[in-house]
Amino acid sequence: MKNLHVVEHPLIKHKLSIMRNKDTGPKEFRELLNEITLLLTYEASRKLPLNEYDVETPIQKTTGYAVDDKKITIVPILRAGLGMLDGIMELVPNASVGFLGLFRDPKTLEPVEYYSKFPEFTENHHIYIIDPMLATGHSMNAAIEIVKKNNGKNITVMSLISSPEGVKEVLDKYPDIEIYTAALDEKLNDKAYIIPGLGDAGDRLFRTK
Numbered sequence: 226m227k228n229l230h231v232v233e234h235p236l237i238k239h240k241l242s243i244m245r246n247k248d249t250g251p252k253e254f255r256e257l258l259n260e261i262t263l264l265l266t267y268e269a270s271r272k273l274p275l276n277e278y279d280v281e282t283p284i285q286k287t288t289g290y291a292v293d294d295k296k297i298t299i300v301p302i303l304r305a306g307l308g309m310l311d312g313i314m315e316l317v318p319n320a321s322v323g324f325l326g327l328f329r330d331p332k333t334l335e336p337v338e339y340y341s342k343f344p345e346f347t348e349n350h351h352i353y354i355i356d357p358m359l360a361t362g363h364s365m366n367a368a369i370e371i372v373k374k375n376n377g378k379n380i381t382v383m384s385l386i387s388s389p390e391g392v393k394e395v396l397d398k399y400p401d402i403e404i405y406t407a408a409l410d411e412k413l414n415d416k417a418y419i420i421p422g423l424g425d426a427g428d429r430l431f432r433t434k
């Protein structure tokens with residue numbers, strides 16, 4: 226599928242397998258999510274524009290290149306998206322951060338918004354919406370809609386595990402958006418959990434179950 230990038234890498238597969246293990250505790254789970262996010266960010270940032278400037282090496286002048294990370298905004302979807310925030314911020318430390326609180330109603334499976342605080346999305350801004358789980362895709366679509374309503378453009382989605390159903394839901398509605406994910410799993414179960422997945426990412430990050 227065009228615009229879906231499954232970032233295949235032995236290190237990602239290795240780390241994600243440990244995260245999937247139900248016996249992996251929150252400390253290791255958080256560390257691994259952070260490490261995989263660094264690797265995902267490397268791929269998801271490939272198309273960022275570069276500014277040229279003059280650099281003087283000890284030998285001669287040359288051209289330097291700079292990413293203007295002040296023009297990047299990261300939007301973690303609370304809570305689980307917070308687990309990816311440090312990883313991406315390590316690589317683009319001057320990015321702004323906007324927060325969006327959504328939870329999935331267990332009965333309707335529809336996202337409920339409970340918090341939002343965004344910086345101003347100026348022209349030529351690049352926005353990364355981050356959430357480890359892309360299941361039905363309803364939360365991500367709600368997030369994209371909210372960010373767009375706030376004037377956000379150039380949106381990229383980063384997730385750890387995606388379902389085929391969720392990817393289709395997002396790309397059918399927003400065909401221009403690019404999704405970077407560490408794994409495309411098999412499908413959703415009858416409770417709309419990703420299988421094989423890793424369970425509830427928020428609960429595993431913050432030990433709430």
Ligand SMILES: O=P(O)(O)OC[C@H]1O[C@H](OP(=O)(O)OP(=O)(O)O)[C@H](O)[C@@H]1O
Nearest residue numbers: 303304305328329360361362363364427
């Ligand atoms: O694609 P969807 O079917 O919408 O499901 C994915 C959403 O569900 C999870 O959040 P949850 O509602 O568990 O909130 P939490 O992060 O606070 O645990 C996950 O982190 C996504 O935000």
Ligand SMILES: O=c1cc[nH]c(=O)[nH]1
Nearest residue numbers: 360418419424425426
């Ligand atoms: O598998 C899933 C689906 C939604 N949210 C999660 O945390 N995990």
Ligand SMILES: [Mg+2]
Nearest residue numbers: 425426427428
């Ligand atoms: Mg959760």
